Amino acid sequence: MTDELGRLEDLPQDYREELVAAGVAPLWPMMRNVLPHDAPVPKTRAGYWNYQTIRPLLIKAGALTPVEKAERRVLVLSDPGRGVGAMQATSSIYLGLQLLLPGESAPAHKHTPSAVRIVVEGEGGYTVVDGERLPMCEGDLVMTPGGDWHDHGHDGTDPVVWLDALDLPLFVYLEGSYAIGGDLQAQRNRPDASAVEYAAAGMVPTRVRQQAVRRYPMMRYPWASAERALRAMAAHGEVAELDYINPETGTDVLPTLGFTAMMLQPGEIVTPPLRSSSAAFHVVRGTGRTTINGEPFDWGPKDTFTAPVFADLIHEADDESFLIRIHDRPLQDRLGYYEERPR
Numbered sequence: 001m002t003d004e005l006g007r008l009e010d011l012p013q014d015y016r017e018e019l020v021a022a023g024v025a026p027l028w029p030m031m032r033n034v035l036p037h038d039a040p041v042p043k044t045r046a047g048y049w050n051y052q053t054i055r056p057l058l059i060k061a062g063a064l065t066p067v068e069k070a071e072r073r074v075l076v077l078s079d080p081g082r083g084v085g086a087m088q089a090t091s092s093i094y095l096g097l098q099l100l101l102p103g104e105s106a107p108a109h110k111h112t113p114s115a116v117r118i119v120v121e122g123e124g125g126y127t128v129v130d131g132e133r134l135p136m137c138e139g140d141l142v143m144t145p146g147g148d149w150h151d152h153g154h155d156g157t158d159p160v161v162w163l164d165a166l167d168l169p170l171f172v173y174l175e176g177s178y179a180i181g182g183d184l185q186a187q188r189n190r191p192d193a194s195a196v197e198y199a200a201a202g203m204v205p206t207r208v209r210q211q212a213v214r215r216y217p218m219m220r221y222p223w224a225s226a227e228r229a230l231r232a233m234a235a236h237g238e239v240a241e242l243d244y245i246n247p248e249t250g251t252d253v254l255p256t257l258g259f260t261a262m263m264l265q266p267g268e269i270v271t272p273p274l275r276s277s278s279a280a281f282h283v284v285r286g287t288g289r290t291t292i293n294g295e296p297f298d299w300g301p302k303d304t305f306t307a308p309v310f311a312d313l314i315h316e317a318d319d320e321s322f323l324i325r326i327h328d329r330p331l332q333d334r335l336g337y338y339e340e341r342p343r
């Protein structure tokens, strides 16, 4: 591969004008833009969002804009590499902080992209997906997969905030993103599948032959279970990292996005390999800092930060810390190019 590719300016002006008139362009002056040497050159830059800064702005949005005027009352976390207003936090991950006030409901709709919510604060919120009522407790991971009807409600007394993570940028890129509205759903009168069908790790309901299993059988992953499991691993000296999976198939919860819960002990330093996936980290609890490509970001409870593809990461925890990593490794696996390189 040569670095001595011809430039546009090397071509005669009249020839360049003939190319434009014919609706074509020479590849060679642009080739390194799309095929750089050895590794991608991401547009995404590391981002950091302090929850204590954003929370009052979110509460103010609650006073300024009724939920009926917003459908979903969200402040979008925009990738610094693309600028405020960008509908993506990394190349493939959309992030937004959503507020629901007591007594409010967000109307039912369904759309092609999938969403996963991580509950940041508040009690009494719930999401209904295809008639299943999913309580939203702090740290819970609640899925609303693409194509499934969902609405949100709030029976509590204080604001509820959650972090939305969607594969929206991919659907926008594919020109495949749209939503359909509907009425609030009737709710089945029973707990969600995490408490009924999938209450025991490693066990699933016995199936009658040819009985259809839902594509996304478990939509809520309670934080209490995740924390208990992380603590058990840490107590026995294991690397305390757990992937969220579909309990029926063992595969990632979504075909596009993956979710990994991690626990760091006070003073622990973790240096993951350079991954071809982009990532967002949400701090469920704890304080520390993460150095991303040499730039340190101090984080505290409920903060969120992002890292571009092949980022060099050093996580350092000051206190016992729990983070959830959101990443696009499942999509890259499907496309056949996910890769990890040593630091």
Ligand SMILES: [Fe+2]
Residues within 6 Å of the ligand: 109, 111, 115, 144, 150
């Ligand atoms: Fe939605």
